[in-house]
Amino acid sequence: MFGYADMHRERNALKMSVFEVDYEAAESTLAERTYIRLRDDIITTQLPPGTLLREAELMKRMDVGRTPVREALQRLQYDGFVVVSARRGTFVSKIDINDLTAVYEARARIESWATRLAAERLREFERQEARQLIDELKQTTGPMALEDILALDRRVHRFIYKVAKNPFLFDTLDHYHNLSLRILYVAMKRFPTLVPRLEDVLHDQVLMLEAVCKGDADEAERIAMAHVMSFESEVRKVI
């Protein structure tokens, strides 16, 4: 007990949100819920980069005490989503072109490798899960709501991370996923026409999942790299 794998399992049983509605029902600490709410608001740019976050204000708005707010802000600081300047203020961190480059560079490399691992390590029961995902993806035609696109994208990625069977890598990639998601939102806010193209991106994932199912590691890795980088180049055009 009390090893990393246990911790990891428990932590992912609930708690991981970004559009997974369960955080209403999630039985966890106030601090945890406050963290998730704030993080999602930052990722979706409802709290845009540069926003001043006052503890007292957040306490009122979220109807919790000082401790949960502080713990949430600190955790966001470690994630890189806010910058705490002692006795000056806490701000939502800014994003620039260098962040875009660095985040996608790292994520593309690490995630494509994880996809290779997934192809090598897929078990039979997971193959069924993959087929189901593929079916869902194929049924999505026509214009979709942004949240649905991203929720589906997230499910596919988290599936891959899980199948790669390395809990540390899972956490690393989930973090990079959140970072790049915020960058995407910032870009979309400035350039709303970006949205429709995202649908095309979903179709890459069918090919990727099929490669994983076939156990074709080279092909899976190649597609994953292209998939992440296609986000990057779409975003780069408008930033």
Place this chain on the structure above:
Amino acid sequence: MFGYADMHRERNALKMSVFEVDYEAAESTLAERTYIRLRDDIITTQLPPGTLLREAELMKRMDVGRTPVREALQRLQYDGFVVVSARRGTFVSKIDINDLTAVYEARARIESWATRLAAERLREFERQEARQLIDELKQTTGPMALEDILALDRRVHRFIYKVAKNPFLFDTLDHYHNLSLRILYVAMKRFPTLVPRLEDVLHDQVLMLEAVCKGDADEAERIAMAHVMSFESEVRKVI
């Protein structure tokens, strides 16, 4: 201002310890210093896996209030160094063979890639820094104190991370470095004869740095991978 790069720079100006004595002088918050002290104690197994960490006890021992202690423990929780179980206790996390495999697998892959980047992105003034490191490494002969070996190892790795010029990657790799360092300590505690072999490992780093200096990305990547994995296989023998 307030972007990730600024944050990253500031955070690394002081604060990052593990045997860098500056955390006595470091002008930062109590919570930060408490975090670093506890983390180092956990990494070096002065606080072995499974240890119960009582807030009240730590307050007395470190002569700080509850807030800094709590913030430190939470941060350690996000790092994976402790497991907080509500109203039951906070424990130093355990380590098993799966953690060893997963951490080194991820670190080897990511770090060898970062070393490739470093070889590609090295600037002239950094080449001088590298030469200096190489000289120091070459002068180390005969038996060394464990702390000196690891401090030197750490310096080399952090130099590589820096030259790769991706702040997100830097943080990711620093985290993996801390994780694998603790695993190494746990292994050494069980099998003290491991220590001397570590000296040999340092000599790999000369070759690695020279490859980076030459800009030979393929060679640098290959050596880095072998270097990290040699730690892994040494540790695996005794765990």
Place this chain on the structure above:
DNA sequence: GTGGTTATATATTGCTGATATATTGAAGAT
């Protein structure tokens, strides 16, 4: 007497509100 259930005491973290202290920006003196 033994096994199992319930009540209670204790230990531990979760949370709150108040206080301490540092930073900032602007008013006022030079």
Place this chain on the structure above:
DNA sequence: ATCTTCAATATATCAGCAATATATAACCAC
């Protein structure tokens, strides 16, 4: 214009209370 002072504002810290999980002991049925 420049420096100094001071009030406003923000986080950092503290001490105490609340809530709950766990262990212990008392109790009861058999």
